[in-house]
Amino acid sequence: MPTAPHPQNTDELYQALQDNDRRPYGRTRTVTAEELVDAAEQFAEPRPLAHALLALQKAYHYGSEPRKSPVVFARVLTLFDEQPDAFDERLRHTLFWRFKWVAGALLALPEIPLAGLRQWLTEMRDRYEKAGLELQPYYGQAYQLAAHVGEDADLAYELWAGRARTRLSDCEACEICERARHHLAAGDDERALRTWESVLAGQESCQEEPARSVSYALLPLLRTGGADRARELHLAGYRGCRRNPSMSGEIGRHLEFCALTGNEARGLELLAENRNLFDEVESPLDQLSFLTGTEVLLQRVESLGHGGLPAAGYPGRTWTVAGLRAEIRGRADDLAARFDARNGTTAHTDRRSARLDRAPLLDALELTLRTRGLDDVAPAAVPAAARTAAPVPESLPELITRARKSAAEGHPDATAQWARLRTLATAPDYVHPDDPAAGPFARLRADLLADEAGRLGEKDLFDEAAARYEEAAGLYDDAAEPGRAAVSRASALLAAAQIAPQDADEAEARAAALTDAHASMVRLHEAAGDLAPYQEARLLRLRATVLGLRFQASRDEEHVEPVLAEVERLEEFAVRHDIAGQISGALLLRAGTHALCGDLPAAVSATDALVDRLRAHGPAWHLPHAFGLRGRIRLGLRDAQAAHADLTEALRLAAEWPADAVGTARLHGDLAQTCMRLGRPDEALRHLTRSAELELRHGSRLDAFCTYSNAAQLSLELGRVEDCIALLDSLLAEPDVAAGEVDDRLVAQLRLSRARALHAGEDLKAATAEYAALAAESAGWDDDPASHAMIAAETAVLLAEAGEFGRAREAADQALAAHARTPRYEQLSNCLRELARLQAQQQGAEGLADALALLADAGRIADEARAAGYEAGGRDLDSALAYEHGRVNAYAGEYETALTALEEALTLLGEPGSESGAGAGSESGADDKDHVGEWAECVRLAAVMEGLYLERPAPALARLDAAVARLGALGHTEETEPLASLAARLRDED
Structure with a gap:
């Protein structure tokens, strides 16, 4: 099927070629280029055909199809020989430039004999001499052939590098890369890096640079102590070549870098992101480089005992790390042998062996904000083991007894014990032990259901949790365990009361549901008989908890005393029966209630008492909760330094227990907030990312993505643009995100943050594409026009920065339409003023009419805002508009009009210090400074x-x-x- 309309004349052909040149390299661009060659052949003129053929060769060259590039170039060369007058200076320059492309393409094909490569270089030399051109480009290609073969490279280098550059020489960046690689091959890392410096610093660049140089410089930087620089370059350099078939070798070197720096998990993530390269790379030389880098990574993962992990590989089957490594080894060995057979050397086999034999250069280098290990990428069904959990007993009756005892005490080891029992009990060959200590199978099933319900409740899946608790209660009845049945039913009441109400007044509805749940719990408690002390304490704890949640929902002071009364009842009972865990639970509830009441000093006193008691009597695993609560309370008291000390101690103590059992993720989140208060954003960022990864590891994916979104925003504010982009790329590549299983608005927020980061990183092409896609998608958000207005406005500004004012106006009109439904006065005014400024700045008098039309729209928004009594959070809309009228007219050369507008702006602003001045009387020094x-x-x-x-x-x-x-x-x-x-x-x- 044609990808574009068939051009009917040469003007349409040239326009189609220009449009296709804007497309990214890939199948669509290549197919279109092929169609345009067919279209060009219908015209009698040779020049349009030459343009079309050269465009097709470019598509093949950068689309990693070296077999096709020489064939197309042969047609161009024949056309030149037959009709040289059809080639103007530009076409002639391109023709002689492309001799180098053909040399590179032939080099990449092991089926081309060495004699054929040399014959082509001779052809290039003869053609250059006949055309009166300098030979430095020829000697550059001769050096590349010598380096490829592995013979006489030093002599060839001197013949090339000693010559002056010409107009047909490779660009400065590419030549720097070749020189640096020569020094690298000689083992001189320092000299290679000195040679590379201008490219790595971004002073020299081209289509493939600095991404190519970066990929080669990573390991030399590590070997010379430049780990931090290597990290920075990896993030930026990888983004410049990912998924690009013509840069598959560079991707392979980034995978190798991950393998040699303790970042095997990131390596597997990047491999998955580039799985298209297994199918789309047509160049055997690029294949060899990519496959060898991939094998370095897979070899390292397998050596660490993770050969069974899934890995992204060739299409058509599912791969493990070990299986893919074996497949790649065979293919890459064959490719290296084919090149060596063609060249008559062992250079490629030797280079490949050297890469595979490298030992890791660093044990661990934190490459991204999302630090993950191989255990984190294991299948989700495998539970993460507690770092300090007691060994799980081998005897099944002993394991059941231990798990029940741990659960009764609230001991963190219960998590791992129940997980082990769940695995055993659900196996097809499970046989329940005939042992009084184990009890009937119905009781074990009930225990497992109750444990599962508790974990569902922790994830706020209250409807599922309630159902599991009810099912467990029925099984406890069957097992003649009325006390456990009562606790399960009370837990079901608590879970059901927390299901989000559909009522318009959510807080009131939730409070009512919790009131009913408490009444039902009291009746259940009073009717229950034969309760063990720990079961009765558990019921009392549930009664106190439900009233605490009611107060939290209602914030009604009348609800405070009932909570404290239940807490008193629980504490008295737990002290009488010496149930340490419930004593501390009561003290935690009391301190939390004081904090919710706003009596923070009393809350601190209560947590002080709690910490003292826990240190003296335990349980030790409650200490992280106690220090965490006291830290949050002290943060409320604006004592961020003391809060930081408490939360740091909480984290230290939490390290002794499984993270999900002691709320480690929340502690990191609280520490992040505290660090921001203390003006330590970098430390805050570390805690945010650790909190998010723990949430993700324990299945709280929505919370994790929200936390990661906050981390991305903070990293962007800190100017860590590449960190931000790498983090968001990693999240957006998560399987459930890619499959559309995560809330679409949350994913859109992640993508919006990524677009903003790309913009901040001056990757306008990628940022514009992402913004435009988001604007198109958000146009369908009928329930959220304000978000669409925001996205469309940002898209419009970015398009204007790129000079695409027609598309910018269309995006602005979308934003205005959404604004009409849900006003965003300040944002739309800012957008329209900025569009007007950019258009006038770039187009001068020619763009004045359109710029003034945009300012007229901004004026209508200012009128609407004034009528609605809206006060801008930033600049006053009217004075800002007058100022922009001044700038726009100044850019267009209308200086009198500009001066009049600026004087109006000064009148609206008012002189600093006067009663009419904006911000006069303001208590904010920042507001005053902004006005001044x-x-x-x-x-x-x-x-x-x-x-x-x-x-x-x-x-x-x-x-x-x-x-x-x-x-x-x-x-x-x-x-x-x-x-x-x-x-x-x-x-x-x-």
Whole structure:
């Protein structure tokens, strides 16, 4: 099926070629290029055909199809020989440039004899000499052949590198890479890195640079102590080549880098992201490089005992690490042998062996914000083992007894014990022991259901938890365990009461449900007989908890005393029966209730008492909770330093227990908040990412993605753009995200953060594509037009930055339509003003009419905001609009109009320190400083219009001198500097 309309004339052909050139390299671009060659052949003119053929060769070259590139070029060369006058200077330059492409393509094909490669280089030399061209590019290709074969490379290097560059030489960045690689092959890492410096710093670049150089420089940097630099370059460099078939060798080197720095899990993640390369890379030389890098990674993973992990590989079957490694080894060995047979050396086999024989260069290098180990990428069905859990007994009756005892005590080891029992009891060959200690199978099934229900409740899956508890209660009845049945039914009541109500007044409905649940629990408790002390304590704890949740939902002070009464009842009973876990539970509830009441000093006193008791009497696993609660309370008291100390101690103690049992994820989250209060954002970022990964590991995926989203935003605010992008790429590659199983709005938020990061990283092409896709998707969010307005507005600004003002206007109109449903006054005003500024700045007088139309829309929004009584959080909409009228007209050369608009803006702003000045009387020093800065800039621009462009220096100087005097009297000396500088310039010119 054709991918584009068939051009009917040469103008349409050239337009189609231009449109196709904007497409990313890949199958669609290549097929379209092939169709355009067919279309060009219908015209009698040779020049359009030459353009189409060269475009097709480019698609093959960058689409990793080296077998097809020389064939197309042969047609171009024949056309040149037959009709040289059809080739203008540009086409002729391109023709001679592409000789190098053909040399590279032939080099990548082991079926091309060595004599054929040399014959082509001879052809290139003869053609260059006949055309009167310098031979440095020829010697560059001769060196590349020598380096590839592994013979006489030093001599070939001197013949090439000693010659001056010409117009047909490879770009500076590519030549730097070749020189650095030569030094690298000689074992001189330091010299290679010095040679590479300008490319790695971004001073030299091209289509494939610096991504190619980065991939080669990673290991030398590690060997010379530049681990931090290697990390930075890995993040940026990988993004420049991922999924690109023509850069599969670079991907292989990034995978190798992961394998040699303790980042095997990230390596597998990147391999999965690039699984298309197994199917799309047509170049045997690129295949060899990619497969060898992949094998280095898989070999390392297998050596660490994880050969059974799933791995992304060739399409058509499911692969494990070990299976894929064996497949790759055979294919790569064959490719290396074919190249060596063609070349008559062992260079490729030797280089491949050297890569596979490298030992890890670092035990661990934190490459991304999302640090993961191989255990984290194991199948989700395998539960994470507790780091310090007691050994699980081998005897089944003993295991059952131990698990029940741990559960009764609330001991963290219960998690691993129940997990082991669940695995055993659900096996097809399970036989329940005939042992009084184990009890009937119905009781074990009930125990497992109750444990599962508890974990579902922790994930807020209350409807499922309630159902499991009820089912467990029935089985306990069958097993003649009325006490356990009562506890399960009370737990079911608590879970059911927490199911999100559909009522309009959610808080009131939730409080009512919890009130009913408490009444039912009391009746259940009173009717229950034959309760063991720990079961009765558990019922009392549930009664206190449900009332605590009711107060939390209602914040009604009348609900406080009932909570404290239940807590008193629980504490008295637990003390009388010496149930340590429930005593501390009562103290935790009391402290939490005081905190919810706003009595934070009392809450601190209660947690002090709790910590003292736990240290003296235990249980030790409650200490992380106690320190965590006290840390949160102290944070509420604005004592961030003390909160940090408590939360740090909580984390230290939590390390002794399984993370899910002591709330380690929450502790990291609380520490992140505390670190932000203390002005330590980098430390906060570490805690956020650790919190998120723990949430993800324990199945709380929604919470984890939300936390990671916050981490991404913080990393962007810290200027860690590549960290932000790598984190978001990792999350968006998660299987359930890719499959559309995660909330679409949350995924959209992650993608929006990624688009913003790409924009901040100046990758405008990728950012624009992501923004445009999000704008199209969010247009269908009928329930959330405000979000669509925000996305469309940001998209419009980005398109305008790229000079695509027509598309920018379309996106702005989408934003305006959404704004009409749910107003976003400030955001839309900011967007429209920025669009107007960009259009006037880039197009001058030609863009003035469109810019003024945008400002007119911004004016209507300012009118709407004023009528609605809306107050902007940032700049005043009216004064900002007047200022933008000034700038837009100035860009278009309408200086009188610009000056009039700026004077209006100054009137609206009001002079600093006056009663009419914006921010006058404000308690915020920041607001005042912002107003002063805005006013001073407006004065400066008005003086530029008046004094420089309108050539009226006297009034301009009067304006500046008055402003400097006023600002100086108010102590704003910093803002006076640009005004004084402009005044001095005007006086000098006068």
